[in-house]
Amino acid sequence: MANLRDIKKRIGSVQSTRQITRTMEMVATAKIKKAQERIEAARPYAMSMMEVLGNVARFAKAASHPLLLKHDKRERVVVIACTSDRGLAGAFNSNVIRLAEDVSRDEKAAGAQVDFVTVGKKAAGYFRYRGIEPIAAYRDISDKPTFSDAKSIAAHVIPGYSAGEIDAVFIVFNRFKNVAEQRPEIYQLLPIEREVMHEAADDVEAAAVSAEYMFEPSAESVLELLLPTYVETLIYRALMESAASEHGARRTAMKSATDNASEMITTLTRSYNRARQASITQEIAEIVGGAAALED
Amino acid sequence: MTERTLMCEIVTPERIVYTNEVRMVVAPAIDGEVGVLPLHAPLVSALRAGEVRVRYGDGDRDVEWFAVSGGYIQVHEDKVIILADHALAASQIDVERAKQALDHAQTRMAEVDESAKHEVDVDELDRELKWCEVQLEVGRHRS
Numbered sequence: 545m546a547n548l549r550d551i552k553k554r555i556g557s558v559q560s561t562r563q564i565t566r567t568m569e570m571v572a573t574a575k576i577k578k579a580q581e582r583i584e585a586a587r588p589y590a591m592s593m594m595e596v597l598g599n600v601a602r603f604a605k606a607a608s609h610p611l612l613l614k615h616d617k618r619e620r621v622v623v624i625a626c627t628s629d630r631g632l633a634g635a636f637n638s639n640v641i642r643l644a645e646d647v648s649r650d651e652k653a654a655g656a657q658v659d660f661v662t663v664g665k666k667a668a669g670y671f672r673y674r675g676i677e678p679i680a681a682y683r684d685i686s687d688k689p690t691f692s693d694a695k696s697i698a699a700h701v702i703p704g705y706s707a708g709e710i711d712a713v714f715i716v717f718n719r720f721k722n723v724a725e726q727r728p729e730i731y732q733l734l735p736i737e738r739e740v741m742h743e744a745a746d747d748v749e750a751a752a753v754s755a756e757y758m759f760e761p762s763a764e765s766v767l768e769l770l771l772p773t774y775v776e777t778l779i780y781r782a783l784m785e786s787a788a789s790e791h792g793a794r795r796t797a798m799k800s801a802t803d804n805a806s807e808m809i810t811t812l813t814r815s816y817n818r819a820r821q822a823s824i825t826q827e828i829a830e831i832v833g834g835a836a837a838l839e840d
Numbered sequence: 841m842t843e844r845t846l847m848c849e850i851v852t853p854e855r856i857v858y859t860n861e862v863r864m865v866v867a868p869a870i871d872g873e874v875g876v877l878p879l880h881a882p883l884v885s886a887l888r889a890g891e892v893r894v895r896y897g898d899g900d901r902d903v904e905w906f907a908v909s910g911g912y913i914q915v916h917e918d919k920v921i922i923l924a925d926h927a928l929a930a931s932q933i934d935v936e937r938a939k940q941a942l943d944h945a946q947t948r949m950a951e952v953d954e955s956a957k958h959e960v961d962v963d964e965l966d967r968e969l970k971w972c973e974v975q976l977e978v979g980r981h982r983s
Binding site: 582585589592593600690691692695696756757760765766770773780 | 849854869870871881882885911912914923925
């Protein structure tokens with residue numbers, strides 16, 4: 545039977561661990577709510593944006609913008625991997641990294657060079673450890689991404705794509721399904737699928753808005769300005785979903801850690817009591833034995 | 841008779857900055873200001889960095905000023921939507937901070953000119969500069 549004092553020490557240490565995991569769980573819960581509110585706050589902009597895009601697309605259907613153009617070659621692909629700065633969030637980061645690696649492997653097999661843009665220290669650390677230097681590494685933004693961050697990330701890929709140096713851009717992130725479920729997802733940012741444009745146009749038409757719009761300076765030039773912004777909002781959205789997912793994943797991880805700690809404390813307390821009981825019994829037996837020896 | 845009004849919304853990716861029933865909206869379109877009154881024809885236009893004026897009442901002082909960093913305006917059936925990367929009401933502008941940011945951006949711009957130019961950075965800086973200037977400009981209308 546383990547030493548009484550050792551068990552007591554274990555209990556103390558597990559208890560303080562539980563204290564920490566429980567606090568982290570509560571902090572994560574509070575942060576999920578904030579992150580969700582931010583996603584909500586971005587919705588009006590995204591919706592209005594799609595409406596404008598739809599209107600423009602109706603009048604500039606034939607327009608060929610570099611960001612809509614599919615490249616014939618596929619020599620260089622950029623993958624944007626959204627992870628967190630901190631760990632202790634279950635499989636949150638490894639899911640994204642695995643997905644990014646899968647894409648990278650497929651693209652390499654097809655003969656393309658793959659570069660990474662990383663968000664969060666975890667992805668940067670993972671790739672650097674393997675001798676892959678990301679073309680850009682963002683940190684300290686994954687918790688509270690701003691639109692400027694998204695713009696800055698977009699600036700690494702949009703000019704390159706327009707100039708024909710990059711042939712496809714993907715973003716990998718955890719989609720926030722609900723508080724308990726986050727699903728790693730990959731999305732093709734560039735080239736922008738033409739269907740997106742057509743759908744937006746159809747939605748506007750379905751809304752029976754048959755107005756003849758005036759465009760200034762022209763439908764084509766508005767489109768030209770609008771498409772990069774569209775890509776930026778997609779990135780912004782992914783960053784926010786990733787932030788919400790991070791807290792969701794951490795909450796789940798910390799909840800099970802807290803539960804495990806509680807269970808462990810119960811077992812340890814039980815063995816502590818058993819050991820204490822055993823030592824008392826032994827002492828009594830010894831005293832009784834000693835007394836019996838004196839009587840004779 | 842109640843006058844016809846416009847529904848005006850100023851939205852950034854991060855939040856809704858302003859939404860109200862108004863009489864008139866003036867926005868900085870790429871090639872000149874556009875003024876929007878009720879019954880305006882449907883319009884979509886790109887905006888440059890500049891000031892947006894919203895008249896919500898009859899009085900001379902019933903005007904709100906906003907700084908926007910460029911974006912889009914859509915007018916349709918008495919609804920005006922302004923989409924901007926950044927937008928601030930005049931009362932929200934931190935003039936001191938904008939001044940500092942402007943100084944900072946100018947210094948960096950000067951440095952960039954000397955060393956090798958990287959296109960992305962210059963564009964970005966240029967936008968930053970304009971945005972600071974607009975904030976300072978609109979900041980004067982703080983009441």
